[in-house]
Amino acid sequence: MYTPLYDRHVALGARLIPFAGWMMPVQYAGILHEHRLVRSKAGLFDLGHMGQVEVTGPDSLAFLQYVASNDVAKIEPGKAQYALLTNEHGGVVDDIIIYRPNEGEGYFVCVNASNKEKDVAWMQRWAAERGDLDVTVTDISDKTGMIAIQGPDSEQIMTPLVANPIADLDYFAWMPNAINGIPVRLARTGYTGEDGFEIYSDISDVGAIWDAVYAAGQDYGLEAIGLGARDTLRLEARMPLYGNEMDDVTTPLEAGLGWAVKLDKGDFIGRDKLVAQKEAGVPRKTIGFVIEGRSASPRSHFPLRVDGREVGFVTSGAFSPTLETNLGLGLVEADIAGIGKPIDVIIRDRAVPAVQVKTPFYKRGQS
Incomplete structure (x- = not known):
């Protein structure tokens, strides 16, 4: 249509x-x-x-x-x-x-x-x-x-x-x-x-x-x-x-x-x-995360791991043009969630370090 x-x-x-x-x-x-x-x-x-x-x-x-x-x-x-x-x-x-x-x-x-x-x-x-x-x-x-x-x-x-x-x-x-x-x-x-x-x-x-x-x-x-x-x-x-x-x-x-x-x-x-x-x-919570360093962008359904154990998956991910970094949202086991806690995003079979952050990633008027 x-x-x-x-x-x-x-x-x-x-x-x-x-x-x-x-x-x-x-x-x-x-x-x-x-x-x-x-x-x-x-x-x-x-x-x-x-x-x-x-x-x-x-x-x-x-x-x-x-x-x-x-x-x-x-x-x-x-x-x-x-x-x-x-x-x-x-x-x-x-x-x-x-x-x-x-x-x-x-x-x-x-x-x-x-x-x-x-x-x-x-x-x-x-x-x-x-x-x-x-x-x-x-x-x-x-x-x-x-x-x-x-x-x-x-x-x-x-x-x-x-x-x-x-x-x-x-x-x-x-x-x-x-x-x-x-x-x-x-x-x-x-x-x-x-x-x-x-x-x-x-x-x-x-x-x-x-x-x-x-x-x-x-x-x-x-x-x-x-x-x-x-x-x-x-x-x-x-x-x-x-x-x-x-x-x-x-x-x-x-x-x-x-x-x-x-x-x-x-x-x-x-x-x-x-x-x-x-x-x-x-049983599960939605988290925000920012990838540390350079990497490919996270995408929906990419696995999330902590200490090598799969604890959830990415729901949405992309390169942020405003923050100029890769970030995303994920659904994880509830006890894994916590601002400042580390989490790995599995991108192309490689564990990419990320950290959980407060969301929204951007608020109006933010420079």
Whole structure:
């Protein structure tokens, strides 16, 4: 499949690869350049592969409280919340962002591209099984366009384009707005660790919106950014990727996402398993590590060892363009985890020394 922006990517010289059934740009000028541009200026992302779901009906809140791990009742109108769809075993179906419009308008949910069909089927299954709840789950992905601008110059670039001021829009808040008269939902969210906005629109308008933002950003050095830099940006910011840091068997507590699980809010899918795991102690923990010295980059599923014994594996790894070193996240036996503790990464059959460090590896404003 192709997003409506495919021809623009080709014109910009993108290298395109298949991703979650879509032909998406993995890079334009190069991953290192694009990564550093987002950290220093701003970059523009095509997110047309992501999924969007509407949850409507008088019991939409009760339904989301049952299928999602976080306390959805605490989302105020115009705000958003990170949450997890958990399964009966406490594993993760997907990580999502839930947006709450004004009172009585239900909820808008953004899901991962690779999980869209699974997520929609999962939510529709539980909407049917919970016959006591009056709720409707609708996949609106085919009608919705999505792009993002990320980086410290994002607000300055967007300000002259929008109908309503955005300077006071908080992180994880969103608002109806317009770009050159085109209606949009503008959210101060992102997947890079930088300031920025994710922009939702009717799919027929996404090309015009992309063109407007791209043109407005030229005085600031804005460029299009591919999936390669998006991955290294999110890794530095310790933002998890489904299928790497979490999956159907890895729980949010093991993935270091306990802050998005509210066990005291009432019943939800998998709660009993997560309560039991918390009481017993998690068997595995997610760690951050930095490799000491020069080496090839660590990759997902590379073994992790301590004293020659395998204790876990890399979930995500890469060369960090900001820190200029190789680093990664790993899932290890719980008693192995500890900041400052040594750990070996097995790269090309060689044990490469690394040290466990505090995450995120990068915080906004860090030089």
